[in-house]
Amino acid sequence: MNPDNKITQSQKMMVFVLSMSLYGLATLFTELIPSFQVGIVEFSVEYFLFIPLTLAMLFDPLSAAIGAAAGELVFSEIMLGQFGGLGELEKFITVTIGVYIAGRLVKDPRRRGVVAAASIIGVAVQQLMGCVVDILKVQFAVEDFEAVAGLPQSVFFTEGFACLNDILFSGILFCMLPTMYLVPKLYGKIEPLLGMKPRDEKTVFSGENSLSPKIIIMSIIGFAAAIVAELLASGGYELIDWEAAWAGSTTNIIIAIIIAAVVALVAIGVIRNRAAQAER
């Protein structure tokens, strides 16, 4: 019936829904449960990333990754009203890339060693990207970053430490160990529930190799987009500096922004009307 062990469109949708609802639920809890600190070390249950990691290793990695990112966005950001606008794009992209890479690295989910290595690599990739973005964010958002006494060191220190802490502590305890426990246990049991064969070396995905150059390039482009989005959301000083000649005071800028908003509104209205007429 399905000799190539291919994954159909509706099965991808199932994986998307599964990953979204489970990871969404988990992130909702982590958002609500306060983390506790011992000295400067933060013991946070930050991280239920083992859920999408497990799903990405058992099913189609891309659907699981996008589902996880969407779940986090919808459940913990939009439902709790913590939606940060454009800045959320950063988290969305880094989670997607991290989970996807981990999922693609595993060829045979029955081998625990590979599963462990892939999960820790996925976490590390995601955390490092997040760390770089965070540092850049503060650098652009605070005026005269270098001039404020003690700020640069403290930012590098806290961010670097948080990143290391997340990879080593949360990464091993809450991602690697649960994934190692869950993947072999679920293997062969969960796939029939979605009406597909267990994944093995022969399973066909949209790409071919486990880490083809295409994926790496796409990841880098995605990461660049994440940085740009985050900086646009939080910085914006650079944009103004270019036009500083006419934008002498804040007031001018605001007036310009309001005009732009009105123009955009009118434009949207016109476009919608045209589209509606064209459809009729």
Add this chain to the structure above:
Amino acid sequence: MHKLTENILDKLTIDYLRNQVLKNAYGNDDTVIAKLDPRVLLIWYLFFGLVPWFLNDVALLLGLFLFVVMTTRAARIAPLVLFLFCVGVFSQTGYLFIVALFFGGNAETIAPLLVMTLKVAVVSLASITVFSGLDPDRLANGMLWFGCPGQLSFSISFAYRILPVLMEEFQNILLSFRLRGNPPQKKTFIGKIRYLGYQIKMIIQSFYPLMLNTAKRSRTTVEALELRGYRYSLQNPEVKRMKLAMLRVTRQDMIFVVISIIWVAVCVAISAALQDML
């Protein structure tokens, strides 16, 4: 202090969380904000979510902050969400300030950080107003109108419906684990750590049955969607128009927009006057 922690722990049961989230999602249909058109609110959010990042004037930012505080009040947001907002704002900037002091910063460090805190506060309160104050279905429809992918608006509607079910199921699984389990003693310090480890292990283990159950459920969901031609309807403009026909811009929306514009204009005028005086 002891009583305080006990009090907080008392409140942090799964039931409480579920009630708060549900209340936040469905409990306030009758507020002023919830009755507004989602498209108008999204555009409003675009302004209040982006513009504060470009401002450095404390007076102006304070004015905007007061305004979003009022809209948040009007949207009657659940207390839990507001508490999370306070924690989030403090942990973003307050923590940084303390560490900056540690590295030889002084009171002057506080000025740029105050501006940053105000920016963060305005933006997040605006997003709380829009995304928590609105009914999820209306929010999803508004986003669909602006051309967001159909999957996203599906995810939002689906998430609000599946969440109570999932939470209840997770709680049942946890309870059954607890019934059958034998937790370690938690009298000594080492015992407490072991107890915590036991709890975490239990939570992780309970995801095993939860994953299997959710897999079954998501297959049912997707098959039901396919039967009703979901993927076809995503691309069909006719279906989309029917779905969005309920969106109307009314006089209330206009009043809301006008009030916002006037408020911002007054804030700008005040901040300009203050600058002249200095």
